[in-house]
Amino acid sequence: MKLYDLQVNHLTNPIGFQMENVTFSWKVKEAKGKKQKDARIIIAEDADFEKIVTDTGFCGDLRSIGSRVEMGLEPCTRYFWQVTVRTDVDGEEETSETAFFETAKRELSWSAKWITCDSGDYKAEVSSRTKRHPIFEKKVSKKEKVAKARLYVSGLGMYEAYWIPQGEELTDNLLDHEEYRIGEEYLTPYSNDYNQWVQYQTFDVTEKMRSESENGTLAILLGNGWYKARFGFSAAEDIGFYGDEWKLIAELHIWYEDGQEEVISTDDSWMVRRSTIGFSNLYDGELRDDTLEQLPLEQARLADAPKGKLTERLSLPVQIHETFTPVELIHTPKDEEVFDMGQEFSGIFELKVNEPAGTKIHIQTGEILQQDCFYNENLRSAKSEYIYISDGLPKTVRPHFTYYGYRYVKVSGINHLKKEDFKGLALYSAITQKGTVETGVPLVNQFLSNVRWGLKSNFLDVPSDCPQRDERMGWTGDAQVFSSTAMYLEDTYAFYQKYLYDMYQEQLDLDGKVPDVVPSCGVESCACVWGDAACIIPWNMYQVYGDKTILENQFESMRSWVDYVSRVDGDNHGWRYVFHYGDWLALDNPNGNIEQVMGATDEEFIANIYYAASAGIVADAAKVLGKKEEEQYYRALSDTQFQIVKDEYFSKNGRCCVKTQTALVLALKYHLTDNVELTRSQLRKLFKDNGDKLKTGFVGTPLLCNVLSENGFSDLAFTLLLNRDFPGWLHEVKLGATTVWERWNSLLDDGTISGIEMNSMNHYSYGAVTDWIFRHVAGLDPDKNHPGFTRVNLKPQFNWRLRKADASYDSPAGLYQSGWEMTAPDQVKLTVTVPFGCEVRVMLPYAEKLLSRRELELEKEEFQNPIFSRVEERILILQPGSYELAYTLDQPLKKVYTVDTPIQVLLNDSDVANEISKVLPIRRIPAQYVDRSMREIKEEIYSGFIPDEIYQKALDFFDNYNAE
Numbered sequence: 001m002k003l004y005d006l007q008v009n010h011l012t013n014p015i016g017f018q019m020e021n022v023t024f025s026w027k028v029k030e031a032k033g034k035k036q037k038d039a040r041i042i043i044a045e046d047a048d049f050e051k052i053v054t055d056t057g058f059c060g061d062l063r064s065i066g067s068r069v070e071m072g073l074e075p076c077t078r079y080f081w082q083v084t085v086r087t088d089v090d091g092e093e094e095t096s097e098t099a100f101f102e103t104a105k106r107e108l109s110w111s112a113k114w115i116t117c118d119s120g121d122y123k124a125e126v127s128s129r130t131k132r133h134p135i136f137e138k139k140v141s142k143k144e145k146v147a148k149a150r151l152y153v154s155g156l157g158m159y160e161a162y163w164i165p166q167g168e169e170l171t172d173n174l175l176d177h178e179e180y181r182i183g184e185e186y187l188t189p190y191s192n193d194y195n196q197w198v199q200y201q202t203f204d205v206t207e208k209m210r211s212e213s214e215n216g217t218l219a220i221l222l223g224n225g226w227y228k229a230r231f232g233f234s235a236a237e238d239i240g241f242y243g244d245e246w247k248l249i250a251e252l253h254i255w256y257e258d259g260q261e262e263v264i265s266t267d268d269s270w271m272v273r274r275s276t277i278g279f280s281n282l283y284d285g286e287l288r289d290d291t292l293e294q295l296p297l298e299q300a301r302l303a304d305a306p307k308g309k310l311t312e313r314l315s316l317p318v319q320i321h322e323t324f325t326p327v328e329l330i331h332t333p334k335d336e337e338v339f340d341m342g343q344e345f346s347g348i349f350e351l352k353v354n355e356p357a358g359t360k361i362h363i364q365t366g367e368i369l370q371q372d373c374f375y376n377e378n379l380r381s382a383k384s385e386y387i388y389i390s391d392g393l394p395k396t397v398r399p400h401f402t403y404y405g406y407r408y409v410k411v412s413g414i415n416h417l418k419k420e421d422f423k424g425l426a427l428y429s430a431i432t433q434k435g436t437v438e439t440g441v442p443l444v445n446q447f448l449s450n451v452r453w454g455l456k457s458n459f460l461d462v463p464s465d466c467p468q469r470d471e472r473m474g475w476t477g478d479a480q481v482f483s484s485t486a487m488y489l490e491d492t493y494a495f496y497q498k499y500l501y502d503m504y505q506e507q508l509d510l511d512g513k514v515p516d517v518v519p520s521c522g523v524e525s526c527a528c529v530w531g532d533a534a535c536i537i538p539w540n541m542y543q544v545y546g547d548k549t550i551l552e553n554q555f556e557s558m559r560s561w562v563d564y565v566s567r568v569d570g571d572n573h574g575w576r577y578v579f580h581y582g583d584w585l586a587l588d589n590p591n592g593n594i595e596q597v598m599g600a601t602d603e604e605f606i607a608n609i610y611y612a613a614s615a616g617i618v619a620d621a622a623k624v625l626g627k628k629e630e631e632q633y634y635r636a637l638s639d640t641q642f643q644i645v646k647d648e649y650f651s652k653n654g655r656c657c658v659k660t661q662t663a664l665v666l667a668l669k670y671h672l673t674d675n676v677e678l679t680r681s682q683l684r685k686l687f688k689d690n691g692d693k694l695k696t697g698f699v700g701t702p703l704l705c706n707v708l709s710e711n712g713f714s715d716l717a718f719t720l721l722l723n724r725d726f727p728g729w730l731h732e733v734k735l736g737a738t739t740v741w742e743r744w745n746s747l748l749d750d751g752t753i754s755g756i757e758m759n760s761m762n763h764y765s766y767g768a769v770t771d772w773i774f775r776h777v778a779g780l781d782p783d784k785n786h787p788g789f790t791r792v793n794l795k796p797q798f799n800w801r802l803r804k805a806d807a808s809y810d811s812p813a814g815l816y817q818s819g820w821e822m823t824a825p826d827q828v829k830l831t832v833t834v835p836f837g838c839e840v841r842v843m844l845p846y847a848e849k850l851l852s853r854r855e856l857e858l859e860k861e862e863f864q865n866p867i868f869s870r871v872e873e874r875i876l877i878l879q880p881g882s883y884e885l886a887y888t889l890d891q892p893l894k895k896v897y898t899v900d901t902p903i904q905v906l907l908n909d910s911d912v913a914n915e916i917s918k919v920l921p922i923r924r925i926p927a928q929y930v931d932r933s934m935r936e937i938k939e940e941i942y943s944g945f946i947p948d949e950i951y952q953k954a955l956d957f958f959d960n961y962n963a964e
């Protein structure tokens, strides 16, 4: 047996994070036993476990997905812990490796003062003294024998800390000393509602302080960042929303082996050196001019503290993950030199330079080429560039206080540009991959890769809408619709926890209202579906991670959002009548042109449903937390609101009167109709009338395939997924996308961009269909009554065209695997792995005939009692272990096509349509005839459409295809 993935508050060996409670979690693999009998957690102040702080003893109620242990927490203290697990097999017991967590300053007061320097005027020249980004520095003389050392630090807008060990005054350029960086983090102290709180980080600098030289300089470089440069909706004004002054606070604590402690704190004795960075902001990039002269040192000044409270961090570190070298250096028709990185991502880059002094090197980034040339007009006002002016010395440069969402890089000013001199560095928060799926269709696999890159690109501290244009904000709607997909792909608990904390900080100032973007940078508008993120994200997290701490932490946020909506709603449905984005970007707006944004689904209908649904979530959360009164109140509110929707939008026979794909999806998802069959057939007909193509936007798309599968329309869901033409998920893959587009038609079929007003190639929202791929295609659907993935209802959806799906998901409870492969049109092979302590209920599709155990080859030992306990319902109850089984389906899943098949059905199967098109151009058959078959067209309409010779070829094609 092995114990792994030891976490505290869903973080691995955290240092300096905010900690109200301490929740431990772990996973078990390779055990003989099937489940945990007892566990014991020991926490100590030392790695040898001599100074024990808490010992739970063996108990039966410590849960591996999260066990809170009550303990006092001292400031600046590292705690070591181990867990021991006993299983249901006698004598099987294992103790984990030692893990740790370390507190920050907690309630300790700061001896350090906030300091500043002349902070520049936005209109000043970039070379002016006050615009040159400051390096605050302090010489430090240490004593012998450092036991441990920590740096507690925050700087606004952004900071990078360095320790320069020479002890000399820093005469050469700090920017050339990457090796002296403290901590491997970028863009600290990250993005917040700085008016409410400012995060500080804790860095373990023990090794640096122990290093050879006695003295050194602590140097901290500041940039503008989200705090003090243009960002968000006030970006046009070119000033920072939160402040206009550089500010720094830092304490370097050195503990010596003789027990003494020394603290070096920021104060007005610190000096300020001006760097050669003259400009930085997130949208426009950065400028560094190494020809600038060194300026005399200035004295730092004491500064007013920022408005927000200095608080321990919640943000995960933003780090460099993948690095890319260009796949090609393109010389474009416009004579540009452009690197193609082969993949769109977010991050920075490194460039080796060796040009004569005064050379200006100009880098610009873009997402696509147009007419084979560099293109960046869809970034709108974001310049997204990097300018470097060389001092003639060879060096490697990188931006410090910005990031880019890019695939293409235009470089000018370098003679003999080489691919090897450029390296793309993907930056995102420290999340770990948890889930993967592979199917039998390469385009789908590429789509899944695009979704993951969409996630990585937009998980840079804040769940953002996009990483490239003048936006890059934490849009609540986008975050909400993508959250359940994200939870399958990566470990997201800590990431979303920080976002939700920020959300509540904003609500505190807005009477419960959830602004459209978080952090808001002053935005106060809000809307349904977007603001409902306050309820939906924490509830998704509880379902997936099974730790009710998230509900405790967010309950006030959730409740105050619903209360806000109630107040606006008043007695007259006021909530319906405020502005809502509705089914944003749906394709069914009757007046729509290519740039239209509003869908056809009645926004009032959507608003009322989400109001009711969020109230229901608050009631569910209250139930989990044992808050009886709240549960009753919000349940009644939810029921009333759902009833209002039913009364108003459904006929007395249950017919939904809002006739759009999205409306009917909502009706089925929220069980709004008393006539499910009628609603299903309404939905089916709408699709049929639209050639089985989707029209849904931000509201409908994320729910669409799940609802289809849950209502018996998996086949249609597959048709939608596998459609390679506009509109559909694979259309963009076919056109070369490496991330997910914002619009169904971001690029037109010929690769031309459809518009530049609002058109990103890296918007993860529509990637939300991935939830369906895990949940229904692979079948890993967690049981709602067993939060934390301790029980999964596995009902995979087989499909001949997809051929196979193989998913693995390292869930909070352990590693699941579920795979199926169709080895023949009526044969399937299934593999399942159930983690320790968990259970899978397999519901076999197309298995009516499998009524006896023998047919399932159940003589195999692993399928013995009580595993296959509900034969009649074809439910296999699987205990921990790995299983394989193969069976013959009740019916072949490969479709049989003939000359009697309606043309539309052929068109919907893109593989078949492509093949037949070689014989007969079916895509050119007039729209009014596509619901007819070839035979009907030939015999009843006009035989000239399909000459005899072609008809014969079609007959041959079908014979061959069906026989294959």
Ligand code: BGC
Binding pocket: 465, 466, 471, 475, 477, 478, 581, 584, 758, 763
């Ligand atoms: C963003 C979104 C967002 C939307 C609000 C856009 O500019 O990029 O994805 O949700 O505005 O409707």
